Amino acid sequence: QKEVEQDPGPLSVPEGAIVSLNCTYSNSAFQYFMWYRQYSRKGPELLMYTYSSGNKEDGRFTAQVDKSSKYISLFIRDSQPSDSATYLCAMSAEQTGGSEKLVFGKGTKLTVNP
Amino acid sequence: ETGVTQTPRHLVMGMTNKKSLKCEQHLGHNAMYWYKQSAKKPLELMFVYNFKEQTENNSVPSRFSPECPNSSHLFLHLHTLQPEDSALYLCASSFGGAKNIQYFGAGTRLSVL
Numbered sequence: 571q572k573e574v575e576q577d578p579g580p581l582s583v584p585e586g587a588i589v590s591l592n593c594t595y596s597n598s599a600f601q602y603f604m605w606y607r608q609y610s611r612k613g614p615e616l617l618m619y620t621y622s623s624g625n626k627e628d629g630r631f632t633a634q635v636d637k638s639s640k641y642i643s644l645f646i647r648d649s650q651p652s653d654s655a656t657y658l659c660a661m662s663a664e665q666t667g668g669s670e671k672l673v674f675g676k677g678t679k680l681t682v683n684p
Numbered sequence: 685e686t687g688v689t690q691t692p693r694h695l696v697m698g699m700t701n702k703k704s705l706k707c708e709q710h711l712g713h714n715a716m717y718w719y720k721q722s723a724k725k726p727l728e729l730m731f732v733y734n735f736k737e738q739t740e741n742n743s744v745p746s747r748f749s750p751e752c753p754n755s756s757h758l759f760l761h762l763h764t765l766q767p768e769d770s771a772l773y774l775c776a777s778s779f780g781g782a783k784n785i786q787y788f789g790a791g792t793r794l795s796v797l
Contacts, residue, residue, distance in 0.1 A: 578724060604785065613688070613774050613788035614727075658727070662784050671740070672786060674727040 573597055576659055576675025585684050589646040593659035593675045596640065600661040600673075603635050605644045608656045608677065617657070618644065649682045656680070687711040690775050690789035698797050699765060705792045707758040707775030713787070715780040716758040718750060721772040721791070733758060734780055765796045 576593045583589055591605075601622055606614035618633040620626045620642075626633045632645040642661075646653055658677040687710045697703050709716065718730040732740035733752040747769075749761040758775055772793050776786040 574726070576726075602784065606788075611790070611793075613690075613776075613790045615788065616785055619785060671729060671732075672784060676724065676726045 573673050574659065574661065574675045577678055578676045580679040580681060582681045582683060583649055585649060585651060585682055587649050587682070589644075589649050589653070589680060589682075591644040591646075591657050591659075591678050591680070593642050593661075594640055595642070595661060595673075597661075597663060597673075598637075598640065599663035601664050602662045603633070603642050604660045604672070605631075605633055606658045606660060606674075608658060610655075614658055651682050651684050654681045688775060688777055688787050688789035690773075690792055692792060693790065694793045694795075696795045696797065697762070697765065699767070701765075702761070702763040704762065705760040705773055705775075705794075707760075707789055709756055709758075709775075709777040709787070711777055711787060713777035713779055714755050715778045715784075716752060716755070717776040717778075717786065718758065718760050719774040719776065721774055727774070731760075762794075765794075767796050770794055770796045 574595045603620045605618040607617045608614040620633045620635050623635050623637045630647045634643040656677040656679045659675040660672045662672050689708045691706045715734045720728045729742050730744045731750045736752050747764050751759040772791045774791045775789045778786040
């Protein structure tokens, strides 16, 4: 079983739709959860960061973490064509010493159609 | 543009060439990373440097040789590459630690002929 599973899509939705993106993971030690957005020909940029379980909201974006199910989600409300990008989940565990590794999902390619 | 700058943005090289990728970060971070991004695969961590010291080499072939002269600069020296090495090479930096939020450059799109 891969450490992080993410459906690569592609996912195509009409403008204004609510988008749900998800990742599952197997390592129960993961405590830090991130969503990155990557536009075509660009590097990934951090979109949302969550520690442990719970919800976090930032404008039209909501990140949810359910550690009991090892499942994280990113919701996008009122989706816009400018949200068209690849969304990557990433997570890391608390370890002693050094820089903890981020483990990434494959990314989900989202297209929002006007 | 982000605080992490990568050059060149595009590179085409033959299998016998030697080239270098450059990364510079202006964020005051102490950790720098090289990743390989191929289609339909997760980001693959290649190397990690923390305060100029290499702390991770993720079983990367020796035809990839990293160099970190200081905490702000990172190089990836390439020689005798294979066509399967064609990918987007991303540099990232962070303050390290458990939270480890990483900031990425725009990447170098490498094609090996």
